[in-house]
Amino acid sequence: MSDTDLSAAIARIGRAARAASHEMARASTAAKDEALRALARRLRAAGAPLAAANARDIAAAEAAGLAAPMVDRLRLGEKVIATVAEGCEQIAAMPDPVGEISDVKRRPSGISVGRMRVPLGVFGMIYESRPNVTIEAASLAIKSGNACILRGGSEAIHSNLALWRLVQDALFDAGLPPEAVQLIETTDRAAVGHLIASPEAVDVIIPRGGKGLIERIAREARVPVIKHLDGNCHVYVDAQVNLALALKVTDNAKTQKYSPCNAAESLLVHRAVAPRFLPEIGAVFAAKGVEMRCDADSRALLAGVPGAQLVDATEADWATEYLAPVISIKLVDSLDQAIAHINRHGSHHTDAILTEHHPSAMRFLREVDSASVMVNASTRFADGFEYGLGAEIGISTDKLHARGPVGLEGLTSLKWVVLGQGEVRT
Amino acid sequence: MSDTDLSAAIARIGRAARAASHEMARASTAAKDEALRALARRLRAAGAPLAAANARDIAAAEAAGLAAPMVDRLRLGEKVIATVAEGCEQIAAMPDPVGEISDVKRRPSGISVGRMRVPLGVFGMIYESRPNVTIEAASLAIKSGNACILRGGSEAIHSNLALWRLVQDALFDAGLPPEAVQLIETTDRAAVGHLIASPEAVDVIIPRGGKGLIERIAREARVPVIKHLDGNCHVYVDAQVNLALALKVTDNAKTQKYSPCNAAESLLVHRAVAPRFLPEIGAVFAAKGVEMRCDADSRALLAGVPGAQLVDATEADWATEYLAPVISIKLVDSLDQAIAHINRHGSHHTDAILTEHHPSAMRFLREVDSASVMVNASTRFADGFEYGLGAEIGISTDKLHARGPVGLEGLTSLKWVVLGQGEVRT
Numbered sequence: 001m002s003d004t005d006l007s008a009a010i011a012r013i014g015r016a017a018r019a020a021s022h023e024m025a026r027a028s029t030a031a032k033d034e035a036l037r038a039l040a041r042r043l044r045a046a047g048a049p050l051a052a053a054n055a056r057d058i059a060a061a062e063a064a065g066l067a068a069p070m071v072d073r074l075r076l077g078e079k080v081i082a083t084v085a086e087g088c089e090q091i092a093a094m095p096d097p098v099g100e101i102s103d104v105k106r107r108p109s110g111i112s113v114g115r116m117r118v119p120l121g122v123f124g125m126i127y128e129s130r131p132n133v134t135i136e137a138a139s140l141a142i143k144s145g146n147a148c149i150l151r152g153g154s155e156a157i158h159s160n161l162a163l164w165r166l167v168q169d170a171l172f173d174a175g176l177p178p179e180a181v182q183l184i185e186t187t188d189r190a191a192v193g194h195l196i197a198s199p200e201a202v203d204v205i206i207p208r209g210g211k212g213l214i215e216r217i218a219r220e221a222r223v224p225v226i227k228h229l230d231g232n233c234h235v236y237v238d239a240q241v242n243l244a245l246a247l248k249v250t251d252n253a254k255t256q257k258y259s260p261c262n263a264a265e266s267l268l269v270h271r272a273v274a275p276r277f278l279p280e281i282g283a284v285f286a287a288k289g290v291e292m293r294c295d296a297d298s299r300a301l302l303a304g305v306p307g308a309q310l311v312d313a314t315e316a317d318w319a320t321e322y323l324a325p326v327i328s329i330k331l332v333d334s335l336d337q338a339i340a341h342i343n344r345h346g347s348h349h350t351d352a353i354l355t356e357h358h359p360s361a362m363r364f365l366r367e368v369d370s371a372s373v374m375v376n377a378s379t380r381f382a383d384g385f386e387y388g389l390g391a392e393i394g395i396s397t398d399k400l401h402a403r404g405p406v407g408l409e410g411l412t413s414l415k416w417v418v419l420g421q422g423e424v425r426t
Numbered sequence: 427m428s429d430t431d432l433s434a435a436i437a438r439i440g441r442a443a444r445a446a447s448h449e450m451a452r453a454s455t456a457a458k459d460e461a462l463r464a465l466a467r468r469l470r471a472a473g474a475p476l477a478a479a480n481a482r483d484i485a486a487a488e489a490a491g492l493a494a495p496m497v498d499r500l501r502l503g504e505k506v507i508a509t510v511a512e513g514c515e516q517i518a519a520m521p522d523p524v525g526e527i528s529d530v531k532r533r534p535s536g537i538s539v540g541r542m543r544v545p546l547g548v549f550g551m552i553y554e555s556r557p558n559v560t561i562e563a564a565s566l567a568i569k570s571g572n573a574c575i576l577r578g579g580s581e582a583i584h585s586n587l588a589l590w591r592l593v594q595d596a597l598f599d600a601g602l603p604p605e606a607v608q609l610i611e612t613t614d615r616a617a618v619g620h621l622i623a624s625p626e627a628v629d630v631i632i633p634r635g636g637k638g639l640i641e642r643i644a645r646e647a648r649v650p651v652i653k654h655l656d657g658n659c660h661v662y663v664d665a666q667v668n669l670a671l672a673l674k675v676t677d678n679a680k681t682q683k684y685s686p687c688n689a690a691e692s693l694l695v696h697r698a699v700a701p702r703f704l705p706e707i708g709a710v711f712a713a714k715g716v717e718m719r720c721d722a723d724s725r726a727l728l729a730g731v732p733g734a735q736l737v738d739a740t741e742a743d744w745a746t747e748y749l750a751p752v753i754s755i756k757l758v759d760s761l762d763q764a765i766a767h768i769n770r771h772g773s774h775h776t777d778a779i780l781t782e783h784h785p786s787a788m789r790f791l792r793e794v795d796s797a798s799v800m801v802n803a804s805t806r807f808a809d810g811f812e813y814g815l816g817a818e819i820g821i822s823t824d825k826l827h828a829r830g831p832v833g834l835e836g837l838t839s840l841k842w843v844v845l846g847q848g849e850v851r852t
Contacts, residue, residue, distance in 0.1 A: 022769065026793050099792060105814060111803050113813050116791060120825055203825050224650070224826050245848035252850035343448065352844075365542060365843050366525060367452050377537050377846025386851075387539045387842065388531060399546055399629050400650050401827040404842045416813065416830045417791050418778075420803025422671035424678035425812070 001188055010194040013149055013182045014201025017122045020180040021147035025119050027176055029096040035142050035174035036092035040085040042166045042173075043135065050076065053162035054131070061155050073129045074156055076163075084135040087391055091143045094390045097408045098145040101417060110423045115414040119145035123411060124195050124202040125393070126151045126217060128209040131159035137206075138167045138181045140393050144411040147180040149202060151195065154187035161185065196221040206394050206406075226406060229397045230321045230347035231261030233379040236338045236364070238355035239272040245376060246277060246354045251284050252378040253352065259323050261395060262350050262372075262382040266318065266328045268338045274301055274331050282308050290325045293317045297331040318345040335360050339367050346370060348397055350382035350404070371397060371404035427614055436620040439575055439608045440627025443548045446606040447573035451545050453602055455522040461568050461600035462518035466511040468592045468599075469561065476502065479588035480557070487581050499555045500582055502589075510561040513817055517569045520816045523834045524571040527843060536849045541840040545571035549837060550621050550628040551819070552577045552643060554635040557585035563632075564593045564607045566819050570837040573606040575628060577621060580613035587611065622647040632820050632832075652832060655823045656747045656773035657687030659805040662764045662790070664781035665698040671802060672703060672780045677710050678804040679778065685749050687821060688776050688798075688808040692744065692754045694764045700727055700757050708734050716751040719743045723757040744771035761786050765793050772796060775823055776808040776830070797823060797830035 001009070024032075054076040061071045097117050104114030123146055125137040134150055141148035152160040160183060168178035184191050196205050196217055204224045207217045211229055218225050235253050237246045253264035269277055278298060282305040285292055293313040294302060302308055317328040318341070332338045342351050352374035353364040361375045372382040382404060384392025389407025396402045402410035427435070450458075480502040487497045523543050530540030549572055551563040560576055567574035578586040586609060594604035610617050622631050622643055631651045633643045644651050661679050663672045679690035695703055704724060708731040711718055719739040720728060728734055743754040744767070758764045768777050778800035779790040787801045798808040808830060810818025815833025822828045828836035 022766075022793070022795075025795070026789070107812065107814055109807065109812060111807055111812075116799075118792070118795070121795065219648075222645070224824070242848070248850055249846075249848055256851050340448075363452070366544070367448070369448075369451070369544070369547065370841065372842040372844060373542075374844035375846060376848050377844045378850045380851035381535065381537055381844055381846075381849070382842070386533060386535060386537070388533055398650070399839050403839055413825050413827075413829055415796065416798040416808070418798060418800035418803045418807055420675075420801060420807075422668070422675055422802050423807070424674055424804045425682050425806035 001186060003190060006186070006188060006190055007194050009186070010184070010191060010198060010201065013184065014122070014198055016179040017147040017149050017182045017201065020177040021119070021121045023177045024142070024145045024147055024180045025098070027145060031174045031176055032096065032142050032145065033092040035170050035176050036088045036139055038173040039135070039139065039167060039170035040088040042170055043081055043085040043088070046081070046162070046166060050159075050162045050166075053158040056158040057156050066155070070129065074131065074159065076131055076159055080132055084132045087136065088139045091139050091390055094143065094408065096143070097412050104419070110421065112419040114417050114419075116417045117412045118415055119412055121203040122147045122149060122201065124149045124151065124205040126192060126205065126207045126209070126213070128153040128213065129156055131156040131163060133208060134160045134163045134183070135167070136391060137393060140391060140408060140411060141181060142171070142176070144408045146411055147182070149182045149184065149195065151184045151192060157187050192217070193220065196223060199223045208394055224401075226394060226396050226402060226410070227398050228261070228395050231263070231349040231395075232266065232319060232321045232345070232347040233262055233264045233349055234266045234268060234342050234346055234351040235264045235379065236268040236332075236342070236351070236353045237270060237273060237277055238335065238353055238357060238360050239270040240357040240360070241273055241277075241354050242356055243273075243277060243280070247280055247284065249352070249354055249376065249378050250281050253380055254285070254327050255288050255290060255325070256378070256380055258325055260380065261321070262379050263323070264327065264379050265320065265322050266330070266345070268330055268332050268341060269298065270338070271297075271331050271333055274298065278302055278329070279305055285327065288325065290327055293326065293328045295330045298329045302329070321347065335363060339364065343369050349395070350374065350379045352377060352379050371395070427612060429616060432612070432614060432616055433620050435612070436610070436617060436624060436627065439610065440548070440624055442605040443573040443575050443608045443627065446603040447545070447547050449603045450568070450571045450573055450606045451524070453571060457600045457602055458522070458568050458571065459518040461596050461602050462514045462565055464599040465561070465565065465593060465596035466514040468596055469507055469511040469514070472507070472588070472592060476585075476588045476592075479584040482584045483582050492581070496555065500557065500585065502557055502585055506558055510558045513562060514565045517565050517816055520569065520834065522569070523838050530845070536847065538845040540843050540845075542843045543838045544841055545838055547629040548573045548575060548627065550575045550577065550631040550649075552618060552621075552631065552633045552635070552639070554579040554639065555582060557582040557589060559634065560586045560589045560609070561593070562817060563819060566817060566834060566837060567607060568597070568602070570834045572837055573608070575608045575610065575621065577610045577618060583613050618643070619646065622649060625649045634820055650827075652820060652822050652828060652836070653824050654687070654821050657689070657775040658692065658745060658747045658771070658773040659688055659690050659775055660692045660694060660768050660772055660777040661690045661805065662694040662758075662768070662777070662779045663696060663699060663703055664761065664779055664783060664786050665696040666783040666786070667699055667703075667780050668782055669699075669703060669706070673706055673710065675778070675780055675802065675804050676707050679806055680711070680716060680753050681714050681751070682804070682806055684751055686806065687747070688805050689749070690753065690805050691747050692756070692771070694756055694758050694767060695724065696764070697723075697757050697759055700724065704728055704755070705731055711753065714751065716753055719752065719754045721756045724755040728755070747773065761789060765790065769795050773823060774825075775821070776800065776805045778803060778805050797821070
């Protein structure tokens, strides 16, 4: 497609989504929930056509020599379908965020001023590989009263097209405009460039994928972007701590799963407790094959741990998201030093303090500048489902609008409502 | 200054602001309020040195042949000083937004999840002419626990420098870091380019000034921008309406002041009520010298009004912010048509419906996609002070983060707090 044709195609998709977004904004809760339940039914009944589309993507990926884990991420097996269908039903069962009016206060002028939660309008979702994101994004769009424009990875294009048709049918079933969920059918990379430069088409872009993709989109976008960059999460073990709790939580934060963004990547330990705590956690890490990148002081305390893989940490380690069985470890002299280290080297994603000292807990909560701050809990809890959001469209490392897990609320905004009886300004 | 030197200067200012922002984030409410009261005292006692600095700017502006209203906007007379000093005391008397914890809920896992209001960090404020903005921005920064970097207009540089010294002294008086409020001392235009491309220095940019300035900043910024573009505000007079109320509110929305962004620029009238309403409001506008740019149907109804200045509206009129004694007028057949017109031609700033019909009021509130939506009240109420925000740093026409008047809350964000007792993810 020529660049002009591509630009026209994106503009056409944008106009259709924008028009549908007005209908979605005023759609009844009943219609939106019916669309979600219809989508769940249609997913479960999709059978052969969906499987065939998915098989095409998998065959192409295998022919292109994609690594096995990458191919696996494309697979829409029975279990994946069951999970996304259940997700649609869960979202249907949640309260509708749209239309909620809060904080109405009477002002001296006589007017009442409050806020109403409303959809953002149209969001653009740019994602890689996993085709189930197509359904997750569409279902959150439907419930939040938004339209959306989806752009999945080219390796999943046939699966995404098949899933998209189910979404459009489900919208139609419920009397809602099928145009509310758009999918960019061309796999031409330049389409993304047009989309992120079209404020008339999209109100916000949500990229999900590698850091390179997100940085490029943030750099080139002419519309707001809800970004998810690194998850360089810290666990800080304070001086006054329950050692058994610290051991259990630190272990979980690092080793329960290595690949999620909310897994711990760095362990800070107060000097006062380090001689007792470090050899114990070191033994746990050694047993699980977790490599420890240590400052000199922590290395000295870990030297006696049988089987420990100890490496001298470099400055770069403090800022690294490993997403692997590797953790950086450093002793600190004080809570102040821990907070300063996290604010300097962290990625403002999720950080936890393990402590029994109330003032330390409160200062950590207040002063660590991260989307999620935790006391005596595993960083692995930073997740839309665990937080009660029902589902998440992404995890934001931005400070404005939405921080941390972004659910239905993050896809809405608050406008001001003023209720008067003919008041005028004097 | 060479571009390299300028870049280094902005980086230095940014580092100082960033360091101070951490101290401001943990500053006590008492210290912040004391700084604000000290600033009020210092403003009232500023006397000759401030007057001399201001006189230099005014002399330079007059020598440069600036128009009289532009020169007037530079003037720091006794009344302006009294107003900004009082503003500081009002902000001191407001509740501290920082540290507030809300919505804490117990989750099935055992953790409690809530949200804490925290400062954004460092905001950059880019503004033109009026030097009092220096104090307004500094006082909102202090109370919200942020640091800020100010960049005023070159025509007010001496006044701004003098005011800035008072701010720094007031911060020092209260034991807070004077570096928390930075002012870019060079009037080199390229400094703005460096500032808005420095995410490490500023978390958000708030431009205040002409549309050209704001569009340029939004286009070139590499950090988030809280934008205030047009205020093309509508009054829609519904079919079922109290005519006396409609007359009073429409008059006030258009004529109480012509220059503010919340003044009405367009009047939509339901066809059923137009024959009774239009001649009456037309007579008011005629008496006040307000030019009416009409569609054919409204022009026909206004033709008999003595002294009415009637002009045929062009398509461009529906999207124009006049900021002058001019209003566009159009008849509509239905509420739907009114809402569609506003969403298409408006600027998503402030729009009002005048009606006695409850379903119309509710649909207007819900479906008009603007930062402020009003029922039976003048659009002129869209203002931080009238909404109870105490003061406003600007009015946002964005959808994300902050919509409409932005006060202390818009300078903060909500982070997630998780309170556990050793819970782990399973």
